[in-house]
């Protein structure tokens with residue numbers, strides 16, 4: 443059975459493939475066909491790409507929905523402050 447996106451987010455957070463920390467900066471723009479760090483599907487030009495920037499690690503790229511799942515899981519685990 444394929445994993446749900448929520449499970450993928452949890453696995454990638456556990457494996458540090460997804461960062462726990464807040465990015466230094468969050469860019470958003472049109473997709474460029476690059477794969478999403480969560481679902482590994484390309485982010486199409488017709489879609490919005492979120493690109494959290496980190497010092498000392500390659501930027502990650504996420505669909506809006508995948509970004510939302512990542513945020514939600516980090517909040518659930520207490521990696522993020524609750525007041526944003």
Ligand SMILES: [Zn+2]
Pocket residue numbers: 478479480481482483504505508
């Ligand atoms: Zn995605």
